[in-house]
Amino acid sequence: MVERANKPKTLVSTPGFAPQATVTFSEDNSRVRAELPTGESVEVLLHGATVISWKDAAGDEKLWLSDAAKLDGSKAVRGGIPLVFPVFGTAPDHEQTKTLPQHGFARTSRWEFLGKSTSEDSFSLSSASVKLDFGLSSAAAGLDPLARERWPYAFNLIYSVTLTRDSLSTGLVVTNDGEKPFDCQVLFHTYLRVKDINEVAIAGLASTPYVDKVSPAASAPHDDPLAIAAETDRVYTPASASAAVTVSESGEPKFRITRDNLSDVVVWNPWTDKAAGMADFEPKDGFRQMLCIEPGSVSGWQVLEQGDAFEGAQTITLA
Template identity: 90%
Template structure:
């Protein structure tokens, strides 16, 4: 695989010998592009997304840590900005690993590793002020011919225990939201952040016809979520150790209200399917680690 840095060192790009590519912005360790061998983009990125570090990226795969949304009733994180500070910190590129020996020529892969810790120069200053814990994050982005895997390891490096949530806020690119169906969440209890209800369920498939903001907690970790277009499966999302799946689409009004959301009808070309651990808190004592990952497979 070829791994290159942008001239301004703001991002790293990896391309497999077969042509698939991924691009990661050090700001937030945000995956901002994932293309197949034909050059077709798989992720949605707003045309008005700020890529200069001034704001969290609107699109791609922002990393949410240590709080999902805001948690006004949670002492440790109640003063943190929405979705925490991982997506607004500058991460360090730790290196790449590739598999290109003769045995793997037919299935090349490349893994990019990123790190952020409480001691890092790139840490959002808000974090130091408002979340005084010693932590270390390693985020790995692995590209294969037909999949993208992103995984995080959170370690408590200090004496004080802390609580955290993690979410991989993936903006999938679709051609037309009106022909999208989502399978794998049937009979799965969810909290609806739009209707303010809990413990709802619905049969398969789920379609998106209005603002949607839901936290599903499937009973089984091995349950995959499949996103189809016009009945043809496109993405299969599987999870390691991430018990929840957020489904989000801002629709007309919410998209209109976000300055960095362009084009305004871009919500028709996106769907967020976000694996995470957000319906409860991971409590990490000194030396404890929490590991979670998603794999998005092109089907």
């Protein structure tokens, strides 16, 4: 064989194309992990389609997860981003959902992983993103058996988790696939990780009406910023559905939360006594390192007729 002097070299990679996000499964197929080529990552437990981790490129965790959280499918996860559907809390006076467990069944059912998609711009690392899609329906094998018995409606849920270099988005599409109309509520129960709750300030809820579940008599609108110094459980309904909520710590912006078609924002921290009474909340002083900012549609009901769909989403951007 004659060797050519100008023999072309083997290409190590396709020229001009940036590395792509990777998606992997755990050995027991209980969770999905996506990582951008720049190091940012997200991990989703198929039980509840619960986001249990979101890290930046340096590996710093952005979500709070209880040390005692059950990740084996035995109960809802304490921490991360549990998904609330079709009822927020309990609704003993609402005929369709009065017998459902607290926060419904989406967070206690096993979802199906539907696939991934990546950003169209394959030439730039700065715009890299990955979207993970999950599904749950009334016909799914993973549906909580209690839900099938107590909520006999034909529905389909598509849940999307999108990771970019500086943000995490979660979005849910609810479709009525049956002949009977149904009512529903939706909420993303997001546990944000902070260093010290005493140094946290929340802006964007000034002069906003809210329902205070801890002290109903104290539900007067307030000025910015909002500080957390005791048990807090409030449902805010901002006048503008597009208004952002900003979380700062020690005077420095940390998170910016925006909503799409979600009218409400729940602010929650269990503080000392409440945390002490929850078996799956560890460490007991963990309330000092977490804050729940929960976009949702929970102050009323979405009524879906046959073929109707409801869609809502949140985006958490690192400030």
